[in-house]
Amino acid sequence: MKEFMALNNNLKLRMLTVFLAVMLSSSIGPNMTIYYAKYFGAGLTGVLLIIVSVMGFIAGLYGGHLADVHGRKPIMVLGTILTLAGFALAAVMNSPLGHFPLPTFFAFLIAQVGANLSSPAEEAMVIDVSTPQNRRYVYALIYWIINISVMIGAALGGWFFRDYLFELLIGMGAVTIINLIIIYFFMSESFTPDHAGSGSVWQAVRGYWQVMSDHRYDWYLIGMVLSGMVTNQLGFYLAVHLGADFHTVHLFGLEIYGQRMLSGITLINTAIIIPFMSLFTRLTSKWSLRRAYTIGMGLQTLGFALTCMLNTLWPIVICAVILTIGEMVVVPPSQTLRADLMDPAKIGTYSGAFSAVYPLASVLAGATVTLSTAIGQYGMAILFLLLGGCSIAAVIHVLNLPKAAWNQKDPD
Known part of the structure; x- marks a missing residue:
């Protein structure tokens, strides 16, 4: 506990946001394959999953560049807002008003892009505010927290996804709002670029x-x-x-x-x-x-x-x-x-x-x-x-x- 209390405040808050974010992904993500297969069939589901993976990969690369150009916090906020927008749209598309699979796919695509966009900035912030002396402890603690959140998230998804998807999505949206509040109001910027940079795709490639x-x-x-x-x-x-x-x-x-x-x-x-x-x-x-x-x-x-x-x-x-x-x-x-x-x-x-x-x-x-x-x-x-x-x-x-x-x- 003494070692934990000595950590930078951003790291302590990061432990909480990691727990909430991984709980989100592990409760929803693994079950989406079943959802897509139900409405689109196995063949098209494979294509949709490839699209999600490719778009998430591109978002991660671009988010990493933006985190060096604009700092960590703005990209984390932007990614979390996109994730929230995706969950909100998914909730509306799976509400008592009806189920709309194709808009739901785009909703979760937006959420995945948001999560991948902010991921490099989150990783960079951990490195910014940790030290070579406490880094093993920090990563071990984050890894421990991830395992707990995966267990809880998998249980939530298994229990609620099939019969209470709307309510689950509402809950996930609420958790995302909590994450957004923590990042925006309580985390401090850990990196200020010392040179003017561009967020262009060409600059990212360079x-x-x-x-x-x-x-x-x-x-x-x-x-x-x-x-x-x-x-x-x-x-x-x-x-x-x-x-x-x-x-x-x-x-x-x-x-x-x-x-x-x-x-x-x-x-x-x-x-x-x-x-x-x-x-x-x-x-x-x-x-x-x-x-x-x-x-x-x-x-x-x-x-x-x-x-x-x-x-x-x-x-x-x-x-x-x-x-x-x-x-x-x-x-x-x-x-x-x-x-x-x-x-x-x-x-x-x-x-x-x-x-x-x-x-x-x-x-x-x-x-x-x-x-x-x-x-x-x-x-x-x-x-x-x-x-x-x-x-x-x-x-x-x-x-x-x-x-x-x-x-x-x-x-x-």
Whole structure:
């Protein structure tokens, strides 16, 4: 508690806004695929989801540039207003007056664009007001809060989305208003640009070209994409593997089949992270970034690789524990390293560039499902080990490269 109270006020408020924002996204987002499939069919739903992903990706890139040109707070306010407008329109389109699927899609597209537009500015503000000394603690705490909010949001969505969508959207709009009030009235600006800049698309492209000339950051992004190809597999190959190969069992009167085992891994993950994240943060606080990333990513990779070759309950439970321990070890140092690598004058743009990692890793992770038909489960296990090992090698390479002038003191 003493360490928390010593944090910058923006960081304390950011913990609250993260909790509310992630609760919003996790209660609504995962259920929209079901909503679209109901009204548009599976084929068109896939196209709509691609449109949302592409528009969100573009908004993240542009928002990162704008955060460096205009400061963090205005972009956070603009993004939150767009999110609120999207939820408000969605509520009207799913009210007692009737259900209108196509306007609802555009409403959620607006909300997603708003969220992605503000995300790099929010990330940049965290870096602005944290220090190298407290950054691991800050990222560990944010990660812990995210896990709690995902659990609550998923429960709200599962309980209310189908039968009480209008009421749920009204509630989500109210929560967004609370976030907007916190950002506008209580957060202070953390970055004032020291030069005149332009918000033009061309200036944004030039800014990202400059970021891509930073070879340390390029290698870091490569390492994170490789890591994401492994850690995103619960939604890709492992879902297919467990659905097809898991041996159904009965535990305490409950039938555990493949889909439930997949959900069980997520539940185990959350159930361990919430009580033990702070403990692991303290235990690894003195570790170098090199050691923490190597051990953490190594454990995660091992857990996912072994799960590829298993089809029974308790061995998979053990693997879930192993990969969760690895996750708790690797997340704070990997995020700390990302902050250390950024030029303080271009943190928004660097954060925007990082926003490309998740969609790219997801696309490549999806491609491994097709590859699995050729190489089988043991081939997939070997592939995961190779991807995880290459991710570790990329991060170690980053730490071995000469440091730029702005991060001469970043820890290894």
